[in-house]
Amino acid sequence: MSLDSYRLDREPAYYPSADEIALYEAAYQMRLPVMLKGPTGCGKTRFVEHMAWKLGKPLITVACHEDMTASDFVGRYLLGPDGTYWQDGPLTRAVREGGICYLDEIVEARQDTTVIIHALTDDRRILPLEKKGELVHAHPDFQLVISYNPGYQSVLKDLKESTKQRFCALDFDYPAAPIEAGIVASEAGLNRQDAERLIKIAGKSRNLRGKGLDEGASTRMLIHAGRLMAAGLPIAEACQFALITPITDDPEIRSTLRAAVDACL
């Protein structure tokens, strides 16, 4: 089964903040696993997509969640009309056929499931399928990328030291204001001036990170707000709809954010 459907046919727009593209290319060249750290909505997934397109490799993305088990990664036996048959999981497919496997928010998965990637991420590059009794050797093109957000994870949800130490890591954060304004303007189809106002507002919300908010408004949220503005909503309403209401349920912080948005306009 080919991974062609996982290939990106158009270039995902990505605006580099520093030398992350060169670093990633070096890691891929040596097939080293990469870990992307950063707050939600700052462009980690977009970066991986961009790199997969740039390298011409298929990209299999798995969004991890807390009920995720090892079978969800590697595969399981299913029951068909002629008896049971083995179905490869997304990780096994990428390993067999040579793709980039991106495990998004890996810490959300149960800790005992993350150890299955250990043999894949050192020089063995193998994936043991315990239930099937098979040892899959990784395709030369295979690479594992994981992401996690160190901000809102509690101490209970951290990567094991033995997992962490297998990866090269890139730190992501919200881009610098002029770059972020450019991203919001082009992604949302907004004029530069309005995009800059949104960036200023985002800055105010990010000041509250850890002081009432788990995270400030992400670039993704700003793009949403920008798109709403492009659709004709006034900026204050777009911010209320796309930034303030989603980001917190605390009435006091909401009211503070509204006042801060108001101060910027």
Added chain:
Amino acid sequence: MPVFDRTLPEDLSPALRRAFVGPDRDAFVQARDRLNGAGYGAGIGRAFTSAAPRVAAHAGPDEAIALAGDASRLAIKARPRVAAAYLDLCPVIALKLDDATRFRQWRGVIGRVLAQSPAAAGVLVAGGQTLLDRLGLDPFAAWVETGLRLSGGENRLALAYFRLETPESRRILARHAGDVTFPALESGLRAFYTALWGHAPALREAGTETAQGPVRRTTFSNGLILMPSAFAGFRGQEAQLYRAAIAHVGAHHAHGGARFPVGQLKPMQIAVISLIEDARVETLAMRDMPGLLRLWAPFHTARPDGLATAQALFAGLARGLIDPDFCPAHGWVRKGVEMFQAAAPRLEDPAISREIGNILGNDLGQIRVQFDPLSYVVQPAYRDDNLGLWDLPDDPESAAAPQSFDIDTADARQSELTDAPQDQKHEQTSPDQIEPVRLMAADPEAGRKLISLPEYDYHAGIERDDWVQVTAHDPVSGAPGFWEALRARHDTTITRLQTVIAASQAGTRRRLKRQAEGEALDLDATLDAAIAVRANRQPDPNVYARIQPPARSIAVHLILDISQSTADSAGPGLSILDMERDAAGILAGTMCGLGDDLAMSAFSSCGRHDVRVIPVKAFGAPLTEATGAALAGLRPAYSTRIGAALRFAADSLEQVSRHRRFVLLVTDGAPSDIDVSDPEYLVADARRAVQRMRARGIDALCVSLGQDEGQRQTEIFGRKSCLRISDVATLPGKLSAFYLRMTR
């Protein structure tokens, strides 16, 4: 023969005859005669005769006649003129309340004050109508009850409270009146400042008075921002006004320069320069955040054609400098606006404030405008008092300096401030960077201020916000080797318990068969499904098996009473506190074995201002040698304010995401504290705390140690949620069994 006028019932005035009919008329005459004959002076009798029919019209004849007794008590305990004032006030109150029961309630309030503090009754009678108008009857009664409780029978304190001389009484009054005050807005203001300016402010309530009277404006100095408890006259706009004020201080911090030297400047020049500086920093802030104009502008209410007094001219100039649509009539204001606009290219330079201010100040002197620095209050209300802008000479009487002293005796770290002049950089330091230069005259035992909690007054039927102050004290390390010693003392029990725990843990992971989703095929289900497929029947799709993760999800905050009474003996060579320690140690071991999240704190109290909490173990932290040392280091002291401890623990549990959350109190007796004489008060408060936390989904359990007598725990927690252990030998077994039963 008495000298007073004695009229027979049939000789009464028509109004009195209308008001009092039949037996009431005789009762009235008797009451009046008694009052007249008591020697309080003729005025009292006349006041009663005048008040009674009017009171009878709105509150009934019984209430009217009862006034004679009230007046008599007031005349004896306070003074006859207080009684006269009371009788003059009663018709007004009766008309206002227009209901016998409510009027009786009001009389009852005055009566209670009289019984406890006669002088305060006089104050209350004098200002009674205004207060009642502002508050309404029930909040008025609650405010008075609070005052009586607060003063604890001390006349001086009661007088200060009812005269509204203390910030606390004004704050409580404002709260009962439904005004929005600083404490209600504090956290929002802190967040607003942080959002706008990127760092958290050191923000406090200006709790003390200055020599000039109550604090009416914000002040900032040495990195600390002090805001008034309330802004009078801005009802409904409080949130906006406080926000405007904190944004203004933020503008000073972000765009201000070094402090201006005072030199030979006159007060009027200082005021004008400050005003220009205010406008300068605001204009710079508005360049970045134009919406701030909408926040500030509504408070600029100066009219273009105001009087040419200094206050009006200043207010006009302040408005002219930030409101582009304002067209002032006065030439001086116009000149100020023009000079400010001309200096626009140099706006970043604070020197322009001084230049423009000097010229305008001189002009003002020449047109002979009178300026009284003592009565001058900066306008509009959101602006600060300007003291933070000036390099003032050391003046022990100055307004800013003493305030930074009494605000924070509870938080020694943050109040270690210098009052020496500092440069502007210091203004921007964050709270934890404030440089300790001189130690405060604070209590050496003072801990870190943690939280203010409400308390319930069963008598008044109200919950008073921010009534109890909780401070955190670092644990003192006791003898090492606590866990080994514990194991040596209770080896058998601990081993037995561990077996029980292991068994209960084994039961928590379950293999679930015939599931729609799972990690592996369930062989039986798969075979059934395969047979069904071959027999051309619809197969059951539930063919998977999975392991259910442990379902136990419990968090417990264990709070230990370490009041002085826990020093009592519980057996040979063993105090109650020793028993508590062992109980806590065994429980902690059990809970951590079960994977429950556990926090442990010890508490004691020394009045409502000083409820001390020693955090022994935090949620999520492991059970270590240090935890044992902290347990071993607990020493008995002070009293037991159970309600506050329960609320504190419940608040901490709010942050923990577990399905079942408990507060488990280990105590030795009934609640008590030095500032509470009524034994029912703290019991009722603790019961209320338990009810409130149960309503929030947090359960409360209690283990009481020691002998039976005097214990009130079952009243507070309910019989099922209490466990009494009087014999140390039975402690470990009973305790853990109790815990396992409650958390199953």
